[in-house]
Amino acid sequence: MAFLRRPLAIVAALTTALSIAFLNDSFAGTFSEKITRTVRQFSPHLAAKMRPPLTPVIRDPSAKRAIHICGRPRWVFVLVFSIVSFILWSVSCGILTVLWAFAIGLLGTLVLNFKIIFWFAYLFL
Numbered sequence: 001m002a003f004l005r006r007p008l009a010i011v012a013a014l015t016t017a018l019s020i021a022f023l024n025d026s027f028a029g030t031f032s033e034k035i036t037r038t039v040r041q042f043s044p045h046l047a048a049k050m051r052p053p054l055t056p057v058i059r060d061p062s063a064k065r066a067i068h069i070c071g072r073p074r075w076v077f078v079l080v081f082s083i084v085s086f087i088l089w090s091v092s093c094g095i096l097t098v099l100w101a102f103a104i105g106l107l108g109t110l111v112l113n114f115k116i117i118f119w120f121a122y123l124f125l
Contacts, residue, residue, distance in 0.1 A: 012088035019081035022074060025067055032069040
């Protein structure tokens, strides 16, 4: 029923989930690989442009390589999808709902972490 009332809010939720998922290394790598393979079927030249830049071989095992999605740094995708999702939340008038959900979730976390429930039970029982 919510899809019929606010279809843009559903799209906003999906873009928010995708921007959060891009923060996961394995998801970002798999997503980039799948998109590159799909593009390679239609345009090999474009797929070659989507490859990440070459990096020198680092022999230090503790050195971390930067994650690239479709040839761009990961932070670019996270930033773009976050901005798009914020705009979609604002346009769909769902930003207030998201803020309420965030506030309730934060309050619930604080209540559970600081054991306020037991304090209230002690006072009222």
